[in-house]
Amino acid sequence: MNYGSQREFERGIQEPAPHEIDLLELFATIWRGKGRVLAAAIVAMIAGAYYAYGVATPTYTARASVALENRQEQMIELESVMSGLSGDQATINTESEILRSRRLAQKLVVQQGLTDDPEFNPFIRPSRTYSISGLKERLLGQVPQTPTEKRVLDVTTNNLMSAISVSNVRSSYVFNIQLVTTDPEKSARLANGLADLYIEDQIVLKNEATERAISWLSQRVATLQSELEIAEQKAQDFAAQTTLVNSETLEALGLQVKNVRARIADVRATRDEGAIRIAEMEAARESGETEVMRLAASDSRFDQLADQRTSKAALLIRFDEVLSAIKADHQRAALQLSSLQSGLARLESNFDEQSTDLVKLEQLQREAGAARSLYEFFLTRMKETAVQTGMQQADSRLLSEAIEPNGPSAPRTSLVLVLSGMLGLMGGVGSVLVREMKQDSFRTAEDLAQTTGASVLGQIPSIPEKARKNVLEFFIRNPTSPAAEAIRNLRTSLMLSDLDNPPKVIMTTSSIPGEGKTTNSLALALNFAGLGKKVLLLEGDIRRRVFAEYFDITNKSGFLGVLSGESEFEDVVTHHEGLGIDVLIGVKSDTNAADLFSSERFAEFLSECRDRYDIVVIDTAPVLVVPDSRIIAHHVDAIVFTVKWDATTKVQVTSALRQFEMVGKPVTGLALSQIDPKGMQRYGYGGRYGAYAAYGSDYDQ
CATH class of the missing domain: 3.40.50.300 (P-loop containing nucleotide triphosphate hydrolases)
Incomplete structure (x- = not known):
């Protein structure tokens, strides 16, 4: 009998097929299911056409352009409190987010009265019977509640924000504001309104900042003026209380102290020399030798008497006279030294006191000067800022106004049909492949023979x-x-x-x-x-x-x-x-x-x-x-x-x-x-x- 051997049979039904993708077989499978694929594509295109022409609501897109002014010319040669924007990427991203901000959108809602527009306010639409919320209310037996004004404003603002898109033109400071609504005139009006609000908001913010700066500077100047007056008054009061006339007088007093100190040194030297001589003369007198006394006395009269061979008694009298004179000089020097030292102590005390007063006075004067400089700086800034009131310029300008679009931007019927056809083709191919993957039976003799051997x-x-x-x-x-x-x-x-x-x-x-x-x-x-x-x-x-x-x-x-x-x-x-x-x-x-x-x-x-x-x-x-x-x-x-x-x-x-x-x-x-x-x-x-x-x-x- 003509049948496969047992080994071939077991290999045919037991060994799994290798996990490889046969592209030819894959294409053949898709080709075999071409009818299903084409049918799916046709059905999808019909559904897409029904959606594009019968279900979808046409929407219109209007676009306004705003340019960011990163360099501003000031009308006056004063530093501006609100400087122009830098124009870096962080600033561009920030301005883009400001254009999309809820604050501007809410202002536009109020300005344009969009709470009365059913497109943005769902609470005034004709019927909510078939909406999800309406169906939920009917199933749960709930009575529809009238929304609050804040709720209406929030929902309307949310819907408007979803209709706004902002993009930055690459490598430029230009922003495109796009607004999508169901009415071409409304789209253009809202796009222009948002651009105007953005520019106006910049001026308002600058004016508000200027007013806040003036208010703060005024308060600060008043505070600094009070501090300046207090500092100057302290300096004046201290100057009136001290005996110090000026720094030149203190310098003369210092010179006087220096001279007294030099005089004391001279007198002390004289006193010390006298004490030494007195000691020498007393030692010579005790020795009784004429020559010794001559050397100690150093007196011409004594020398004459000694040369004349005067009696010793006469020599002693003269020697005592010289010694007495020297002792008198020594006593006068001691008294003079004591007097000079007392005067020096008074001068030094007066000098130290006036030096301390001078340092304190100068410190008070410096504090008053610093307070005056700070006061004058803030006063100048306040006057400069006050001059700029009403002269602020916006950081942006309207580059291109939005115009009414000639036709709807969505739905794009040709694109919808093409995408529907492609989705249908992919769905058809997917269904064919899934059907083929799930197929676990035999449809051809070739498959039967290959599987069983x-x-x-x-x-x-x-x-x-x-x-x-x-x-x-x-x-x-x-x-x-x-x-x-x-x-x-x-x-x-x-x-x-x-x-x-x-x-x-x-x-x-x-x-x-x-x-x-x-x-x-x-x-x-x-x-x-x-x-x-x-x-x-x-x-x-x-x-x-x-x-x-x-x-x-x-x-x-x-x-x-x-x-x-x-x-x-x-x-x-x-x-x-x-x-x-x-x-x-x-x-x-x-x-x-x-x-x-x-x-x-x-x-x-x-x-x-x-x-x-x-x-x-x-x-x-x-x-x-x-x-x-x-x-x-x-x-x-x-x-x-x-x-x-x-x-x-x-x-x-x-x-x-x-x-x-x-x-x-x-x-x-x-x-x-x-x-x-x-x-x-x-x-x-x-x-x-x-x-x-x-x-x-x-x-x-």
């Missing part, structure tokens, strides 16, 4: 008959229909699967019920009979027993009677004249079906059927439901596994096939059943896979 023997389209009895009539009535041709292809592939030993006993099964295996069994038996073969159709699914719905067979015990020996084969088999086949149905039994098919009697029964018929087709139960099919598989020559198109999951199919591999009986081939040609075309596979695509949907030709 087994051969696909046939692709059978769905039969346009609902009742089971009509299925037989359909095959008899339409021998050249796509379904009949597909069964012929299945039969041919099955017989060619093993040319040396063509199969005689053929089993059909599936993963779960409802996949079309019974219909395939009937059609396959009919095709073999058309070749002149003697065919037996055996109902191996004795649990459901659906053959009774295809054939009018009554009072028959079925092949279970033959197995039990209660009936002869000829008595229970039924020949169908229209199909040209023998049919052997199954009947209900108390014996477990799996035990029955495992018996030696069943094997002998199939051996007898081989001898009686050219082809035996056994319709068995689904693999994943009961084990009957795996047991019967040991007695057959070929296994046809039916998979329902776009229904049976890959997990179910691979699990069922694995059941056969486990018992050592891999399936001969697969049959993709109940294929919907229209569905294949809808998925984008029409005309690409399988012969049935060429027949279209008309099965009765």
